[in-house]
Amino acid sequence: MPIAHSVVSGMGGMRTAGDLVARMQFTRKMRISEAKTYVADKLKVSTHDLSDTAVMRELREELGFGVVLGIPGDPKGMEAKERISEVLDIPVNCVDRVRRRAQERRS
Amino acid sequence: MSTYKVRSGDGRFIAMTADEIRRDLIEGAADAADRGHIPTLDDNEIDRLVDLFVDQAGVVGVQMGNQVISTQDGGDHRINADAGSCGLALAIGRIQELQLHERAFGQDTIELGHIDYSYKVVKPIVAQEQAYVENALVATTHPLMYGAMTNLGLYFAPDGPYGNPADLLPAGRIKEALAAQEEAAVHAQRDVVFVGTRLADSGLDIMNLDTSGASGDADFMAALKAAEELKSKVPHLAIEMGMASEFVLGMHGSVTYKGERLAGMYPNDQVRMAEAAGVDVFGPVVNTNTRRSMPWNLARAVCFVKACVETSNIPVHANVGMGVGGIPVLDTPSLDAVSRASVAMVEIARVDGL
Numbered sequence: 215m216p217i218a219h220s221v222v223s224g225m226g227g228m229r230t231a232g233d234l235v236a237r238m239q240f241t242r243k244m245r246i247s248e249a250k251t252y253v254a255d256k257l258k259v260s261t262h263d264l265s266d267t268a269v270m271r272e273l274r275e276e277l278g279f280g281v282v283l284g285i286p287g288d289p290k291g292m293e294a295k296e297r298i299s300e301v302l303d304i305p306v307n308c309v310d311r312v313r314r315r316a317q318e319r320r321s
Numbered sequence: 322m323s324t325y326k327v328r329s330g331d332g333r334f335i336a337m338t339a340d341e342i343r344r345d346l347i348e349g350a351a352d353a354a355d356r357g358h359i360p361t362l363d364d365n366e367i368d369r370l371v372d373l374f375v376d377q378a379g380v381v382g383v384q385m386g387n388q389v390i391s392t393q394d395g396g397d398h399r400i401n402a403d404a405g406s407c408g409l410a411l412a413i414g415r416i417q418e419l420q421l422h423e424r425a426f427g428q429d430t431i432e433l434g435h436i437d438y439s440y441k442v443v444k445p446i447v448a449q450e451q452a453y454v455e456n457a458l459v460a461t462t463h464p465l466m467y468g469a470m471t472n473l474g475l476y477f478a479p480d481g482p483y484g485n486p487a488d489l490l491p492a493g494r495i496k497e498a499l500a501a502q503e504e505a506a507v508h509a510q511r512d513v514v515f516v517g518t519r520l521a522d523s524g525l526d527i528m529n530l531d532t533s534g535a536s537g538d539a540d541f542m543a544a545l546k547a548a549e550e551l552k553s554k555v556p557h558l559a560i561e562m563g564m565a566s567e568f569v570l571g572m573h574g575s576v577t578y579k580g581e582r583l584a585g586m587y588p589n590d591q592v593r594m595a596e597a598a599g600v601d602v603f604g605p606v607v608n609t610n611t612r613r614s615m616p617w618n619l620a621r622a623v624c625f626v627k628a629c630v631e632t633s634n635i636p637v638h639a640n641v642g643m644g645v646g647g648i649p650v651l652d653t654p655s656l657d658a659v660s661r662a663s664v665a666m667v668e669i670a671r672v673d674g675l
């Protein structure tokens with residue numbers, strides 16, 4: 215079922231920018247058009263590019279957002295989310311938790 | 322006259338002419354409009370739906386650029402759970418399942434959940450679930466949800482401490498039945514908030530209050546109040562609220578939220594309540610009637626969801642799974658049916674996600 219929806223109408227997750235647009239819906243309650251426009255502006259691409267694997271594959275690697283392929287050394291998981299948080303200027307709870315704890319240790 | 326293969330609400334193929342498809346679409350939309358006191362679908366929208374069903378392609382899709390966000394309910398268990406949860410019963414770990422959803426299945430978000438899928442059950446093992454959430458957050462990049470139900474039914478005898486309304490009401494013990502639901506709702510709210518605050522401590526992105534209202538209006542009220550309390554205590558935790566059905570059953574009949582009676586609410590009213598509680602994303606449900614055709618069911622579902630989307634100020638992710646959102650009741654849903662429902666929800670109901 216999830217794969218069917220993904221093929222028919224989904225943005226494609228890490229293959230494209232689906233996870234990034236989803237974060238805008240959940241952190242800022244943005245509707246789909248507003249969320250796409252926000253992410254596209256931050257990444258300096260068009261909203262159509264956000265669902266284009268040819269554009270997003272390269273851009274994600276360049277930005278350190280993590281790509282769907284298993285590239286050794288490429289950011290993934292927590293490291294990728296730290297970059298996403300910074301570029302999109304949004305909170306990512308687990309990243310903020312790591313930052314907060316590191317700050318507490320230093321002070 | 323030419324006939325076309327379409328699905329019935331139970332998943333079997335039936336043959337319908339274009340005129341019969343159009344008639345069922347109009348009747349399905351009219352049924353939703355009548356029940357929900359909402360506008361029916363216009364001629365252009367009916368024409369688009371006719372085109373979807375007359376097109377005999379095995380799979381249809383949205384126009385490029387119209388793609389939306391995918392969220393799920395049921396968590397990671399669709400792979401390791403048994404058929405009772407529509408799962409595959411494969412020997413695989415929960416974190417690996419999340420990675421598959423993220424890296425192989427093209428999902429936009431991922432969801433973790435306990436196999437029992439109720440917050441009451443998760444409460445005594447919340448530390449275990451926190452450990453899974455923390456491991457999952459290290460291993461994945463997508464927004465991570467934790468999903469479970471408020472599931473007020475588990476609070477009634479013999480499973481819980483309160484009298485069972487299903488026994489009390491037929492016995493004429495009305496006041497006791499109402500009191501049991503009110504007390505159970507307070508208990509359920511406390512359990513959901515307990516689990517939510519701890520998962521938020523672990524860095525969770527999104528809490529999914531799924532199948533809200535499954536035990537009626539008091540169940541829905543518990544979910545709304547839990548969402549409101551969580552937004553006050555851990556505002557950084559996003560909340561998605563998914564519904565149990567298109568209509569809030571009045572098992573209690575008199576409970577209110579923000580001064581409005583919850584019993585009898587349809588999706589366009591349910592979303593106003595969710596929004597008032599601070600919910601970030603709302604998931605309407607419209608049930609499938611197995612005795613009617615898929616065109617009838619899909620037009621009806623699209624009509625309800627379109628009104629919900631137009632009312633809402635927050636993103637709407639319609640439930641479009643087995644037996645809801647116009648899809649036939651079948652645990653192996655066909656791609657021809659799913660893809661038509663998916664397109665209709667995105668391009669006619671204008672949902673923000675599925």
